[in-house]
Amino acid sequence: MNDLELVTSAPGGPEVRLTLLAVPSAVVLARELVRYALTNWGFDREVINDSALVMSEIATNAVAAAPGHQIRLRCALHGGAPLLECWDPSPEAPAPGTPSLMAERGRGLAIVSAYAKETGTRPSATGEGKIVWAHMPA
Structure with missing residues (x-):
C-alpha cells in the first residue's frame, strides 16, 4: 500500500513522493x-x-480527513526552498481551530503558518480531493 518515488530530474528540481495509508503512523x-x-x-x-514539523502537521490533518484512505506526500524544491505538499481525497479544506488551553487538537494550521513562508490549499488536478501545501523559507 505504501509507495516511495524519488524523482531527481523533475522539471523544477528534485522531488520525493510518498503514498501512504492514512493512519496515525503515517505521520512519522x-x-x-x-x-x-x-x-x-x-x-x-x-x-x-x-x-x-510542518509536514507532520499537514499529514496529521490528511489522516484526520481521510482515515483508511491513501494520502500522497511530496517534498520538492521551489525557488531553492522546500515545498511540502499533501494530497488527500477529502474535498474539505482544513479550517483553523480555536482550541482551549488544554485541548490536544486544533493548533496544526497555526503551527504551519508560523513556520512556512506561504501556505495554501488547492483542488487536485483530477478534481478528486485537495492538496495542502507549505513553502518553507530556505
Missing part, C-alpha cells in the same frame, strides 16, 4: 521523508526540523 513517515530529502539536498538542521 511523513517527517522522515522530509528529513531524508532535505538532508540529501544540503539544508541546515533548522530548516530540516522546521520542515519536518
Whole structure:
C-alpha cells in the first residue's frame, strides 16, 4: 500500500513522493521523508526540523480527513526552498481551530503558518480531493 518515488530530474528540481495509508503512523513517515530529502539536498538542521514539523502537521490533518484512505506526500524544491505538499481525497479544506488551553487538537494550521513562508490549499488536478501545501523559507 505504501509507495516511495524519488524523482531527481523533475522539471523544477528534485522531488520525493510518498503514498501512504492514512493512519496515525503515517505521520512519522511523513517527517522522515522530509528529513531524508532535505538532508540529501544540503539544508541546515533548522530548516530540516522546521520542515519536518510542518509536514507532520499537514499529514496529521490528511489522516484526520481521510482515515483508511491513501494520502500522497511530496517534498520538492521551489525557488531553492522546500515545498511540502499533501494530497488527500477529502474535498474539505482544513479550517483553523480555536482550541482551549488544554485541548490536544486544533493548533496544526497555526503551527504551519508560523513556520512556512506561504501556505495554501488547492483542488487536485483530477478534481478528486485537495492538496495542502507549505513553502518553507530556505
